[in-house]
Amino acid sequence: MRFLFKTDYEQDIRLARHGGQVFWYSVLVAALAAAPWLAPEYWLAQLTFVLIYSVVGLGLMLLAGFTGLFSIGHAAFLGVGAYTEAVLAARGMPFPVSLLFAGVLSAGVGTIVGLPALRVKGIYLGIATLSFGFIVVEVLARWESVTGGNAGMTVRKPGAFGWTVESATGFYYLCLAVAVLATLAILNLLRSPTGRAFVAIRDCEISAQSMGIHLARYKTLSFALSAAFAGIGGALYAHKLTFISPDQFDIAQSIDLLLMVVIGGLGSVHGAFLGAGFLIAMPQLISQVKDYLPPAVGQAPGLQSVVFGAVLIAFVLFEPLGLYGRWVKVRTYFELFPFYREGMFRRQKSFARSDRLK
Template identity: 75%
Template sequence: MRFIFKTDYGQDLKLAKHGGHIFWYSGLIVALVLAPWVVSEYWLAQLNFIMIYSIVGLGLMLLAGFTGLFSIGHAAFLGVGAYTQAVLTHAGWPFPLALVFAGGLSAMVGVVVGLPALRVKGIYLGIATLAFGFIVEEIFARWESVTGGNAGMHVGLPNMFGWELDSGGEFYFLCLALTIGATLVILNLLRSPTGRAFVAIRDSEVSAQSMGIHLARYKTMSFAISAALAGIGGALYAHKLQFIAPDQFNILQSIDLLLMVVIGGLGSVHGAFLGAIFLISMPQVISLAKDYLPDAVGQAPGLQGLVYGLVLIAFVLFEPLGLYGRWLKVRTYLQTFPFYRRGMFKRQKSFQKSERLR
């Protein structure tokens, strides 16, 4: 088992806590850089989708996992970014400028949606964001002069000041660069005073306010940053599919995004990536399993929804910390064997939350 003896405050500020982090993450980056020459075009496309959903998942993880504000209409931000990117690229804007504008517009919409979070929370905030998702989907369908309505819009390849990314490898490296950049932004944000304010709000709003944290400012900021990352992911999503329609950003997409962060592990940056891998790989696993199931089961139209529901129930009941929480338990077991105790990760009741006084 690894023990880290800290001798100065600078060690707490480092992104890599020890040499093992540097070795494994460097190896992962090297493997991802070599992927276009190692894997097939199909699996490269799946990696693209994993990175796109990881960017969106990082934003939703910041909102739900670190600030404690749940959004059931997050696909609307994905759609705002996608349609903004499509409209601006059709107007001749270069990809980087359109991407910045897509993220910025999504952030401004996130500020508007975040305003109800100042007065409501819990299930009521979820209902407010759900209503927002329905409104945005209806706008996409009705505003035909801009969005094309239910007929959808075609989106061209990314054009960076005359350089068109017309190969799968070029677009892959674009997604990889943006994913690494988004991850570094979130990691640095979480170790800043702003990130610690988010966590304080998640743990106890009353305690955070008593320490001088401005709830309205930080809640709105969390919504804006989360929406901006969703907008950037939506812009990449539009370029990857090269066609977008309103039904791609409906309530089912929002539920998939929320499912992604819950199963990945709320409150962990790793959970956003593990959840994205789950979200992209599960349909492939289900399609492979259909060949071995009876026709009455394998050809049932609601099979995928049934499997997702069962998996979510299983995680909520038996592994509330998600895939990353399960990995922490496995790692601790291997490090402490044979001295591992079954109750080491047992959840304890908290009697210190100031909300109990109200």
């Protein structure tokens, strides 16, 4: 087992804690860079979707996993970014500029949605974000002069200054670059005073406020940043699909995004990527297995929803820390064997008495 002896603050806030992390993350990035030569075109397309959903998941993880604010209408920010990118690309705006506009506009909308977070929490906040999701879908469907309404609109290929991404491999590398930059941005944000304020709000709002953290400001900022990442992911999502319509950003998409971060592991950057991989791989696995099931089960139209719901219930009951939490337990077991203690990861009550009385 590796023991780290930290002697200064700079060592405590490094991106990589030790040389082993540098090595394995370098191997991972090298494998992803070599994926176009190692994977067939179909699986490369699925890996591209994983990277896109990872960018969106990082934003939702910042909101739900690190600030403790849940959103059931996060697909609305995905839709705002997708339609912003589609409209600007149709007008010939360079991709880097349109991508920036997609993130900024989504952040502005997230700021507006974040205002209810100042007064409500828990299920009431979820209802507020869910209502906003319905409003956005309705606006996208009714604003036909810009969005094309329910007929949808075609999205041009990304390009800038005479250069256009034509191939699937080029677009994969584009998504990989955005995902790496988004990951570095989240990691640096979490090391900053702002990120630590988010975590303090998640753990206990009363304690955070007593330490001088402005709850309204940081909650609104968390919503804005989360929406910005969702908007950037939505821009990539629009280019990958090449055609978007309002029904692609409904409540089912929002539930899938929330399912992604919960199963991946709340409060972990790794969980966003693991959850995105699960969200993309599970439908493929179901399609492979359903041919071996009885026709009444395998051909049922709601099979995927039933499986997703069952998996979510199983994780909530037996593994609240998600896929990354399970990996940490397995890794710790082998590191400490035979001295592993079964109750090592048992949750402790960390809330104050004043929180329970609210």
